[in-house]
Amino acid sequence: MRNATDEEGPVRSAREEALRAGAPATDPGVGVPTGTVARRLGVSPTTIRSWERRYGIGPSHRGPGRHRRWSPEDISLLDEMCRLTARGIPPAEAARSAAQGAHRTSDDGPLPARPATAGEPAAARSAPEPAHHPRPGGSRAMPLGTVRPECRGLARAAVRLDGPEVAEILRGAVDALGPVRAWTEVMMPALRAAGRKWAADGEQYVEVEHLLSWHVSAALRTAAVAPVRYREASPVLLAAMPGEQHTLPLEAVAAGMAVHGLPYRMLGAAVPPRALLDAVTRLGPSAVLLWAQSRATADPHLAREVGSASWGTAGARLDTLVATVGPGWNRHEPLTGLACPRTLEAALDLVHRAVAARAPSAADPPERKGAPCSPNG
Structure with missing residues (x-):
């Protein structure tokens, strides 16, 4: 017997009402088992059973021996439950919304499809995928621990x-x-x-x-690369160390800089030493972020060379802030004269201050009047 809270009662009622509202009779042997549904949705069978027990999001029919058999309509309901909970909606509220959506569909015909993603045919979102064509995926959900x-x-x-x-x-x-x-x-x-x-x-x-x-x-x-107005200052140079192919964290920093109107130049993965040093002397950047994902790609000698680089006319040489970023540097001793932020948030704050110090007026806001310019142009 189910132990339901007062909040769960309306969810079950909405679900039962939706099922009574003209749903066609289905052979109890028709449908797919819970394990197949779980693989299709990327959740564990335990999660599906928990949703059924707590919120009444269960199959319309059961096969011999009380085995759950999920119809296409049932799977569509679970799919909507997954989408809503993925966006942070509490499960009880998501269950109510999904059940009410199923009820409206049975009364008024299919609900309007959500707008298609660029490049996706609109018809791809207009109806649930048939149960006999499950989406490919792993045999069970990925273990994540405590996450958002x-x-x-x-x-x-x-x-x-x-x-x-x-x-x-x-x-x-x-x-x-x-x-x-x-x-x-x-x-x-x-x-x-x-x-x-x-x-x-x-x-x-x-x-x-x-x-x-x-x-x-x-x-x-x-x-x-969103079109924003960048601060008038020397750009920040973002580069992965020679041999380093992982650049997604650097791309996150570049995107964060764009949001704040901070100019940057992204060199990307595996920048050769000579090319890196040449870029520093040609650009005269406000700061340089050197990314290393692994200890093998973190090169202290090259980082010191970058830190000692200078540019400008004789008698007015300028130095740059050089920061080593990424887990590859953590097993090396901190390098004298170089910054070593431990997180991307700290690195972004560091370059924000470096750009502000080089700007014509540090009090000016990041967004300035005038035509937008490209961070890499």
Whole structure:
């Protein structure tokens, strides 16, 4: 017998009413089992059973032996539940909303589809995917620990390879939290969980990690190249150390700088030493961020060379702030004369102050009158 709170009662009632509202009779043997539904949605079977027990989000029919059999309408209801909880809506409220949506659909026909993502046909969102064509994904949800609801929803969408939903969650996270916090609290934990699953299960989760990485980079780069007015100051140079291919954290910093109107130049992955030193002397940057993900790519000697570089006319040489950023530097001794921020938030604050110090007027706001300019132009 269910132990339901007063809040859960209306949820069950709405669900039961929706099922009574003209739903066609279905053969109890028709439908898919809970494990198949869980794989499709990127959640665990335990989560689905918990939603059924607490909020009445259960299958319309059961097969012999009380085995749950989920119809396409049932799966559509669970899919909506996943989308709502992924955006931070409490499960009880999400269950009520999903059940009410199912009731409106049965009374008035299908609900209008949400706007399609760029490049996605509008019809792709107009109806639930048939139950006999489950979306590919892992055999179980990725373990995440204690994370934000957006991160959990992002991981679920990635497991079921729902690219449009991944993109939508990422856009919302960047808008709500800012690029750096979105990276730290939403994107990075999901990517780490995908990486752990990849390492544990071999090739099974490569597609999940690749899809997620692509969309994370797209979200960050979209924010980084948005047309804004940049402060009139020497730019900040962002570069990964030679041999370093991981640049998503640098892309998060670049996007964070764009949000604050701080000019930057992004050199990206694996910048050769000569090219890096040449860029420093040519640009005369306000600051240089040197990213290293692993200890093997962190090169203290090159970092010192960058820190000793100077430019300008004789007698008026200028020095730059050089900061070593990333976990690859953590196993090295701090380098004298160089900044060593431990987090991306600290690095962003550091370069913000460096740019302000080089600006014509440190009191001027980041957004200035005049035509927008490109951070990399």
